[in-house]
Amino acid sequence: MNRRLARSGLTTVGAGLAVVLAVAGCTPPSLADLPLPGGAPSGPAYHVTVEFADVLDLVPQSAVKVNDVTIGSVDKIWLSGWTARVRLNLDKNVRLPDNATAAVRQTSLLGEKFVALAGPTTEQGVGRLSEGDVIPLSRTRRSAEIEEVLGALGLLLNGGGLAQLKTINEELAKVMEGREATAKDALRQLDTFVGGLDAQKADLVKAIDALDRLSARLSAQRSTIGNAVDALGPGLTVLAEERAQLTGALTALGELGKVGTRVINASKADTVANLRSLQPILEQLVKAGDDLPKSLDFMLSYPFPPNADGAIVGDAMNLHATLDLNAADILSNLVAAAGPPPVMQVAPPSKPTGPQKPIIPGIALPGTLLPPICIPATGILPPIALLPAGCVLPPGCEPLPPGSQVPPGGLVPPNGVIPPGTVFPPNTKVQPGTILPPTCLLPGLPGVPDLLGGLGTVTGEAVGQIGGLTDVLKGGLHP
Structure with a gap:
């Protein structure tokens, strides 16, 4: 108007x-x-096209403003389909982001229309608005016309619901009468609930976004899901047909449980007795420990120890053994096995009255007179340099320290205990690993005859195992 x-x-x-x-x-x-009002910029300008769903009564030469400051004018208005397109002339010095927004507004209630440009409100501004750019319909809007406001007000006043609002207000007052505290508490709880929703707004948005992605994936896999549902049909049909058999199986399983319970109750005493009888066997197996699996391992390669598997080639086995046929050792072992070693006698200092039998140190034959023993039979053997006066070892009988190379025919006392058959008393203790050279073994003493008529000492390179049945049962012989 x-x-x-x-x-x-x-x-x-x-x-x-x-x-x-x-x-x-x-x-x-x-x-x-x-x-005329508005007008094109006086200086250099650039042109921007804006799309509106409705330009109201906007006309060319209308002003273009940013924060109520005129920066240009409307150059041209035309219709493209159902969208109005407005060409703006903007001052060259005006800088706006590339994602700027536009709106049709008016200076006052009955004032003229103008185009208001502004930066985006829901995102960061990017780029720069330049010649030929287009502000799309999604970033434009218009203000409400006074005619529209008055029409809506007239609709409200002319039977638009004011009487109903009065009725609603009266009924609410009747409902709330006497329940003000409850209503206030409900409002407080509602306020807390809304505050909690607002605090979790980001999480709710993330959940909605995740649900949207899930829906998109389900939509993309719709054919696959449909095929899976279709494939379930035959299976459900088979289950429905076998329903009677499945029910019978479950019923029979219940009966089986009853029978099993009855059997367990009837055999409870026998089961407990069997377990008690099994207890001693289990205890012995526990005591056996690692010996049982080691003996089983040896049984697989009997009569050879497990470490001899590498020496077996086809139906033959490479064996390198050393046999100790020393008669003195054999005889001393027999005497030691017959019982505890006899008490050693000391020869009297007087002259002998008759012929004497050969004296072999380390063993005791019937009627044999042994020389004085100056080496302890139960203690640790002292170093050779600290032997008491009068104690003479055979020439060359010098024990080698642990770690030395074992000479041919030498002896390493097991566990540091000297066995019979040496110039030392049996059971004499030495440092474990000490090596006795052949000159310390019997009958290697000069002037002592061989007991078996010159059989002599059979020695050689010792490559073998030493041990008995106990060692075998414990998983093999010990070197």
Whole structure:
């Protein structure tokens, strides 16, 4: 209405000016030469196209503002389909983001329309608005017209629901009467609930986004899900057909449980007795410990120890053994096995009255007189250099320290205990690993005859195992 009045008034003014100028004898100017509101920028400008769903009564030459400051004008308005397109002339010095927004507003309640440009409100501004850019319909809007506001107000006042609002208000007052505390508590709880939702807004948005992605994936796999559902049909049909058999199986399983319970109750005493009888066997197996698996390991390679598997080639086995056929050792072992070693006698200092039998240190034969023993039979053997005076070892009988190379025919006393058959008393203790050379073994003493008529000492390189049945049962012989 205001625009129409303005136009009619402008026309009247133009007609009056034309008449006055005609009377004066001058040529009347055109309407384009008259100063109008807005107008294009006076300096360099660039052009931007804006799409609107409704431009109301916006006309060319209307102002373009940013924060109520005029920066340009409307150059052209035309219709493209159902969308209005507005071309704007903007001052070259005005910088706006590439994702700017536009709205059709008016200066006052009955004032003129103008285009308001602004930066985005829901995102960060990016880029820069330049020549030829387009602000799409999604970033434009318009303000409400006064006619629309008055029409809505008239609809509300003319039977639009005010009477119903009064009725609703009266009924609410009746309902709340006497329940003000409950209503306030409900409002407080509602406020707490809404506050909690607001605090978890980010999580709710994430959940909605995740649900959206899940829905998208389900939609993409819709054919696969459909095929899976279709494939379930035959299986469900088979289950329905076998329903009677499945029910019978479950019933029979229940009966089996009853029978099993009855059997267990009847055999409870026998089961407990069997377990008690099994207890001693289990205890002995526990005591056996690692010996049982080691003996089983040896049984697989009997009569050879497990470490001899590498020496078996086909149906033959490479064996390198050393046999100790020393008669003195054999005889001393037999005497030791017959019982505890006899008490050693000391020869009297007087002259012998008759022929003497050969004296073999380390063993005791019937009627044999042994020389004085100056080496302890139960203690640790002292170093050779600390032997008491009068104690003479055979030439070359010098025990080698642990770690030395074992000479051919030498002896390493097991566990540091000297066995019978040496120049030392049996059971004499030495440092474990001490090596006795062949000169310390019997009958290697000079001047002592061989007991078996010159059989001599059979020695060689010792490559073998030493041990008995106990060692075998414990998983093999010990070197």
